[in-house]
Amino acid sequence: xxxxxxxxxxxxxxxxxxxxxxxxxxxxxxxxxxxxxxxxxxxxxxxxxxxxxxxxxxxxxxxxxxxxxxxxxxxxxxxxxxxxxxxxxxxxxxxxxxxxxxxxxxxxxxxxxxxxxxxxxxxxxxxxxxxxxxxxxxxxxxxxxxxxxxxxxxxxxxxxxxxxxxxxxxxxxxxxxxxxxxxxxxxxxxxxxxxxxxxxxxxxxxxxxxxxxxxxxxxxxxxxxxxxxxxxxxxxxxxxxxxxxxx
Amino acid sequence: xxxxxxxxxxxxxxxxxxxxxxxxxxxxxxxxxxxxxxxxxxxxxxxxxxxxxxxxxxxxxxxxxxxxxxxxxxxxxxxxxxxxxxxxxxxxxxxxxxxxxxxxxxxxxxxxxxxxxxxxxxxxxxxxxxxxxxxxxxxxxxxxxxxxxxxxxxxxxxxxxxxxxxxxxxxxxxxxxxxxxxxxxxxxxxxxxxxxxxxxxxxxxxxxxxxxxxx
Amino acid sequence: xxxxxxxxxxxxxxxxxxxxxxxxxxxxxxxxxxxxxxxxxxxxxxxxxxxxxxxxxxxxxxxxxxxxxxxxxxxxxxxxxxxxxxxxxxxxxxxxxxxxxxxxxxxxxxxxxxxxxxxxxxxxxxxxxxxxxxxxxxxxxxxxxxxxxxxxxxxxxxxxxxxxxxxxxxxxxxxxxxxxxxxxxxxxxxxxxxxxxxxxxxxxxxxxxxxxxxxxxxxxxxxxxxxx
Numbered sequence: 128x129x130x131x132x133x134x135x136x137x138x139x140x141x142x143x144x145x146x147x148x149x150x151x152x153x154x155x156x157x158x159x160x161x162x163x164x165x166x167x168x169x170x171x172x173x174x175x176x177x178x179x180x181x182x183x184x185x186x187x188x189x190x191x192x193x194x195x196x197x198x199x200x201x202x203x204x205x206x207x208x209x210x211x212x213x214x215x216x217x218x219x220x221x222x223x224x225x226x227x228x229x230x231x232x233x234x235x236x237x238x239x240x241x242x243x244x245x246x247x248x249x250x251x252x253x254x255x256x257x258x259x260x261x262x263x264x265x266x267x268x269x270x271x272x273x274x275x276x277x278x279x280x281x282x283x284x285x286x287x288x289x290x291x292x293x294x295x296x297x298x299x300x301x302x303x304x305x306x307x308x309x310x311x312x313x314x315x316x317x318x319x320x321x322x323x324x325x326x327x328x329x330x331x332x333x334x335x336x337x338x339x340x341x342x343x344x345x346x347x348x349x350x351x352x353x354x355x356x357x358x359x360x361x362x363x364x365x366x367x368x369x370x371x372x373x374x
Numbered sequence: 375x376x377x378x379x380x381x382x383x384x385x386x387x388x389x390x391x392x393x394x395x396x397x398x399x400x401x402x403x404x405x406x407x408x409x410x411x412x413x414x415x416x417x418x419x420x421x422x423x424x425x426x427x428x429x430x431x432x433x434x435x436x437x438x439x440x441x442x443x444x445x446x447x448x449x450x451x452x453x454x455x456x457x458x459x460x461x462x463x464x465x466x467x468x469x470x471x472x473x474x475x476x477x478x479x480x481x482x483x484x485x486x487x488x489x490x491x492x493x494x495x496x497x498x499x500x501x502x503x504x505x506x507x508x509x510x511x512x513x514x515x516x517x518x519x520x521x522x523x524x525x526x527x528x529x530x531x532x533x534x535x536x537x538x539x540x541x542x543x544x545x546x547x548x549x550x551x552x553x554x555x556x557x558x559x560x561x562x563x564x565x566x567x568x569x570x571x572x573x574x575x576x577x578x579x580x581x582x583x584x585x586x587x588x589x
Numbered sequence: 590x591x592x593x594x595x596x597x598x599x600x601x602x603x604x605x606x607x608x609x610x611x612x613x614x615x616x617x618x619x620x621x622x623x624x625x626x627x628x629x630x631x632x633x634x635x636x637x638x639x640x641x642x643x644x645x646x647x648x649x650x651x652x653x654x655x656x657x658x659x660x661x662x663x664x665x666x667x668x669x670x671x672x673x674x675x676x677x678x679x680x681x682x683x684x685x686x687x688x689x690x691x692x693x694x695x696x697x698x699x700x701x702x703x704x705x706x707x708x709x710x711x712x713x714x715x716x717x718x719x720x721x722x723x724x725x726x727x728x729x730x731x732x733x734x735x736x737x738x739x740x741x742x743x744x745x746x747x748x749x750x751x752x753x754x755x756x757x758x759x760x761x762x763x764x765x766x767x768x769x770x771x772x773x774x775x776x777x778x779x780x781x782x783x784x785x786x787x788x789x790x791x792x793x794x795x796x797x798x799x800x801x802x803x804x805x806x807x808x809x810x811x812x813x814x815x816x817x
Contacts, residue, residue: 427817430681431681432677432680432681432813432816432817433816433817434817452683452685455681455682455683456592456683458681460677460678460681462674462677463674464672464673464674464677465673465674466673466674466675466677466678467673467674467675468606468610468669468673468675469673470609470610470613470614471606471609471610471613475606475609479602479603479606480678482594482598482599482602483599483602483603483678483679483682483684483689484592484678484682484683485592485593485594485599485682485683485684486591486592486594487591487592487593487594487598488591488593528592
């Protein structure tokens with residue numbers, strides 16, 4: 128399987144390939160997010176308990192679920208980079224990290240905003256919110272480790288190892304936080320899973336997928352600039368820069 | 375040590391090294407056989423130490439690979455490490471330990487179990503200093519404590535980064551003698567040094583030159 | 590010139606070396622311990638000396654202080670070896686790197702983790718901890734602090750080559766300490782209210798086994814990056 132992947136492991140090819148995907152992914156992401164959000168915000172029925180404030184889930188739930196997926200994606204890329212010693216995979220992991228962190232931050236902010244009308248306070252030590260906060264710490268650790276190395280090839284490898292360590296720990300952290308939450312009675316639980324009418328569920332699913340595609344597109348954009356930055360002294364990058372400059 | 379001699383002991387396959395966005399060397403290839411004494415030459419900043427560290431397997435090259443007996447060193451790390459003796463800029467000598475303890479621990483970590491540390495230290499003129507804390511030794515003696523390992527090893531590949539630093543003339547001559555003896559016994563020596571070597575003749579010494587690159 | 594060192598011998602060689610160095614450098618042992626004691630004494634001063642509140646927060650305070658003390662002491666785990674080149678020699682040793690790393694972590698735990706455990710009951714007295722919770726405190730610390738050393742060593746290995754590693758280290762490893770903290774304090778709280786706490790202990794033990802198996806690989810890989 129890795130035989131066919133290796134040709135793409137050349138920076139120049141990966142750069143071009145990523146360039147081909149970006150427009151399609153971007154258009155897809157915009158379409159999905161537009162559809163999902165308009166549907167959710169305007170056409171979905173009002174919740175009989177929470178009124179209109181529930182509509183923040185169309186941002187919160189996709190962000191929360193994708194924050195975790197992005198971390199897993201980052202760790203998978205890092206794992207490939209570590210085991211098969213493919214630098215591009217390390218760079219991919221490094222490009223996902225800041226995007227994942229922002230998504231996690233969005234999930235946290237929307238989560239606590241949602242909490243305000245429901246619980247009357249901006250922050251509750253809810254299990255899911257707490258896990259999300261820890262996830263943000265994990266992302267920030269990866270990002271600052273990457274930023275601390277001067278040699279970015281090494282930086283990407285170090286950050287990759289950390290993200291793999293993190294991804295092994297995430298389920299344990301999540302489990303422990305859930306347990307801790309159940310132990311300390313009196314903390315408020317988020318609404319349990321109740322059947323959602325399709326008019327809410329479908330736009331939600333569209334938005335979740337839309338977030339995923341958006342993260343993919345953004346990661347590829349960062350990945351491309353990462354390739355350029357790491358290969359600045361290569362002839363093909365110089366030619367590219369000259370060609371761009373001539374336009 | 376009964377491996378076939380037809381295979382090159384150590385070879386570099388189009389090594390590229392990039393440090394802080396600067397190419398130190400690009401597509402560098404060479405072969406080192408048993409019996410070779412190789413000096414890596416070049417101005418400061420040309421990448422001599424980087425090359426030695428890549429050859430030793432401490433650094434990963436940006437591209438290319440180092441082969442030990444025609445096998446990539448990342449794939450046979452344990453065998454390679456057993457056949458390799460690397461001494462870097464930093465001597466690996468603990469100042470809290472005595473000269474003898476340092477040698478003892480270094481040799482043990484390399485896997486040797488039966489040796490007389492005092493006897494080995496006498497080779498580097500440290501008789502009488504065995505029980506002195508390395509932190510109290512002079513720079514030259516400190517260095518000798520590290521170099522003492524060369525007198526007790528069955529590794530064939532020696533990679534030495536500036537081994538003569540702080541060593542007096544007589545010590546340098548003794549080391550050169552040891553290099554020649556090691557090469558004659560089927561080993562190879564790869565060194566960087568700014569000092570001239572007096573005993574090893576020009577014909578015997580192979581040189582690999584690295585240039586400072588501005589790009 | 591025989592190379593007849595077994596894995597066990599290599600392990601103990603490195604362990605003895607580190608212990609020997611530490612004995613000649615005693616400050617490294619006592620400083621984290623003092624830190625641990627001082628941090629714990631700060632809490633009654635900051636919160637008030639009411640016995641009820643103190644006994645309520647005792648498990649958390651002791652464990653958070655232990656966490657921080659362990660992290661601070663870890664910073665020096667590979668630093669000296671990195672600075673004098675011993676680390677390179679370790680990486681080039683024919684012995685498995687994971688084994689050598691484990692020896693170093695064990696030496697470090699014996700020197701810094703064990704003293705914390707010995708002094709912890711004393712601090713528990715200062716914080717009026719429930720008497721029934723003492724065994725749980727010792728047991729969780731015995732099982733938990735090695736995990737802190739192992740996980741922390743990963744972070745140290747990643748940052749050892751950096752000039753400013755200290756604050757970064759806390760950002761890297763404190764989130765990883767959360768499960769140990771939660772289950773350890775949970776166990777002590779259960780013990781304080783005379784409930785069985787075997788479940789939490791079993792989880793901590795499982796975490797210890799898991800980190801014993803996996804952490805050496807991560808530490809080894811990190812050291813190879815740091816010495817690059």
